[in-house]
Amino acid sequence: MNLGIIAAFAYGILAIVGGIIGYVQATSIVSLLSGSISGLLLLLAAFFQLQGQTWGSTLAVLVTAALVVFFAFRLAKTRKFMPAGLMTILGVLALAVMVNQMMAFR
Template sequence: MNLSIIAALSYGILAIVGGIIGYIQANSKVSLLSGSISGLLLIIAAYCQFQGQGWALILAAFITAVLVVVFAFRLAKTRKFMPAGLMTILGMLALAVMVNQFVMKK
């Protein structure tokens, strides 16, 4: 198991947990739905990477990049570190690992 699989799996779990927390704290169905969908897609991408599917790394990196952009805009709008700042930083770290793995495969 390489680091890009761990990064996709971890960020996916974090997205799901964040969506659940957003639903519990703010009764936000959008947070629950978007966190669940993006988290499940990242977990599926991690599983497919583990199975040797090359496209799964690209899918995981794309989903992570979209989430980083969304959370960065939310951070700029709200100026609150939690949860947008944390998810932005952790997403950038996960994305850096994924991009590094992609470059190393080439």
């Protein structure tokens, strides 16, 4: 298991937990659905990477990049660090690790 897989797994869990917290605090069904879907996609990407499927890393990078863009726009709009700032920073870190691992294996 490499760091890219761990990053995809961790960011996926964080997305799911964040969606649940958004639902509990603000009764936001959109947060619950988007957090669950993106988190599950990241968990699936990590699982497929473990199975040796190279497209799993591409899926993880695409989902993470989409989340980073979304949360960066949300941060610019709301100017609130939680949750947008935290998810943007952690997403950029996870994305850097994932891309680094992808380049190392080429």
